[in-house]
Amino acid sequence: MNVTEEKDVLENVADGLTVKDVMPKREKLWFFYPGLLKLNIFLLIGILCQVVSGYDGSMMNGIQALESWQNYFDHPAGGRLGTMVNGNTIGTLITVPFVTFMCDYLGRRLSIIIGCCVIIIGATLQGAAQNFSMFMGSRILLGIGGCIASAAAGPYVTECAYPTHRAQATAMMLASWPLGSFVAALVTWAAYYSNLQTSTWSWRVPSILQGFFPLIQLALALIAPESPRWLIAKGKVEKARNFFVKYHAEGEPDQLIVKMQMAEIMATIEEEKTQHMSNVIKWIKSPGLRHRLFICFFVPAMLQLEGNALISYYLHIILNNIGITDSLTQLKFNIGLTVWALVASVVIASVVDRFNRRTVFMSGLSSMCFCYVIWTILSAINQQRNFEDKGLAAGVVTMIYLYNGCNVICAVIGTPYVMEICPYFMRATGSMIYQLSGNVVGLFNNYVNPIAMEAITWKYYIVWCCNLVFLMVIVYFFFPETRGHDLEDVAEVFGSDVVGGRAAVRKQMMDGEKHFDNNMHLETAAAVEQTPTDALTEKA
Structure with a gap:
């Protein structure tokens, strides 16, 4: 194919086709295809990264109900408890x-490997803690490893997933949070109910098992492929193409899905290099990129400021405030809550791509606000009646369950939304910002929540009711809709400050210039060779 024909085909692709237009038709479910099955198994190294966070919150809830842990650390409360949790x-x-x-x-991939190794070391030391300082040091190690693995997990899953699986796979990252929460609740309950109840092993065993899932991730990561977009950015074009052939095209190199993705990704990354997208100053000067940065900061903060932190780390205080003080009852309640959250999150993550992103956010926030208002009213009446009305306590428990299900709606869409709005050279930074913002707000929550809960009890819930209304206003006015766009083309919804995939190809063809290096030029030619021009024109 000569240069003129190549330009004609790429223009047709740029103007009319998306990756979804050229995807092969599959008559069976994805797990019947070896390439997709292997790929989705490997994606577990990113999906399971949130298990550690979910496990940590539930474990800290559970061991606070264990008398052996309370006695060993001299019944920590207030600021001391907040420091341990933090x-x-x-x-x-x-x-x-x-x-x-x-x-x-x-x-x-290598970042996830490093993070998992640090988590395993931290979990081991946490289980062997001899005093407050050692326990704190091990928890800091868990945070270090968790941050490294989680920051790399979002870009990895987003950049490797099959196009039609991308939203669901990335949403499953947050769905894995209640999986960790459930396992931790089950382990701490089993330790309490067994003959370990009075032994320090009742909290040491759950602490050590925090390294179990990272061990699974580590084993998978050692044999998993690297992100094809990272490979292209590093000039390893052939390895990236092999990835798409093996995992997206079931070993068929002539599939249009391979050619289309390679052409779009290479053109987009080359344009981002030309525009110096790795320069942080450019992000501040560009309106569209400033908008993206705002969303990267706001979404994780929003997910922490929905009132869910009370349930995640201080459930025992909430239950104490409504008269449920028995440790075994609290542990059982924690297990039930995590099972419900796990089921709800998996179901919602499986169907999340069927709805607009803004609709999902607004539905979650409004339903949480409704639950919190009822929860607050019931708690106030319950206190007035000296916690003697068991029906009111049951009503609060019901609202907590309903709230947790509604919270999942927002949680599962957070990571997919942030990852898809970020251009390639901004994606790792966007993931870093996600970790930074969420944990800064989490730090605030973990210090303020126990103090406020002990000081003003149910009145503290009013703050979260008002805050949920504020969050809805921000989402309504500042969150653009991104559903239905290819990963390289989400830039279109933010204006023209970043050139999208098809636009990048079109721009290069209209300019009549070749910005690719030699390897990229050869790969672009391969992306269109043996592709009938008439067929592409007809689809366009």
Whole structure:
């Protein structure tokens, strides 16, 4: 194919076709295709990164109900308890400045490997803790490892997933949070109910098992492929193409899905290099990129400021405030809550791509606000009646369950939304910002929540009711809709400050210039060779 024909085909592709237009038709479910099955198994190394966070919150809830843990650490409360809970967050904040460098220069996969190794070490030391300082130090290590792995997980899953699976796969990252929460609740309950109840092993065993899922991730990551977009950015074009052939096209190199993705990704990354997208100053000067940065900061903060932190780390205080003080009852309630959250999150994550992103956010926030208002009213009446009305306590418990299900609606869409609005050279930084913002707000929550809960009890819920209304206003006015766009073409909804995939191809063809290096030029030619021009024109 000569240069003129190549230009004609690329113009047709740029103007009319999307990746979804050229995807092969599959008559069976994805797990019947070896390439997709292997790919989705490997994506677990990113999806399971949130298990550690979910496990940590539920475990800290559970072991606070264990008398052996309370006695060993001299019944921590207030600021001391907040410091112990925040150990994980402190480790995250220490690491945040370095994770962008690691993700962009070491690669997404290697960063996850390093993070999992640190988590395993931290979990082991936490289980062997001899005093407050050792327990705190191990929790800081858990935060360091968790930050590295989680920051790399979002870009890895987003950049590797099959196009029609991208939203669901990335949403499953947050769905894995209640999986960790459920496992931790089950383990702490089993330790309480067994003959370990009076032994320090009742909290040491759950602490050590925090390294179980990272061990699974580590084993998978050692044999998993690297992100094809990272490979292209590093000039390893052939390895990237092999990835798409093997995992997206079931070993068929002539599939249009391979050619289309390679052409779009290479053109987009080359344009981003031309526009110096790695320069942070450019992000501040560009209106569209400032909009993206705002969303990157706001979404994780929003997910922490919905009132869910009360349930995640201080459930025992909430239950105490409504008269449910028995430790075994609290542990059982924690297990039930995590099972419900796990089921709800998996179901919602599976169908999340069928609805507009803004609709999902607004539905979650409004339903949470409704639950919190009822929860607040019932708690106030319950206190007035000296916690003697068991029906009111049951009503509060019901609202907590309903709230947790509604919270999942927002939680599962947060990471997919942030990852898809970020251009390639901004994605690792966007993931870093996600960790930074969420953990800074989490740090605030973990110090303020126990103090406020003990000081003003149910009145503190009013703050969260008002805050949920404020969050809805921000989402309504500042969140653009991104559903239905290819990953390289989401830039279209933010204006023209970043050139999208098809637009990047079109721009190069209209300029009559070749911005690719030699390897990229050869790959672009391969992306259109043997493709009938008439067929592409007809689809366009």
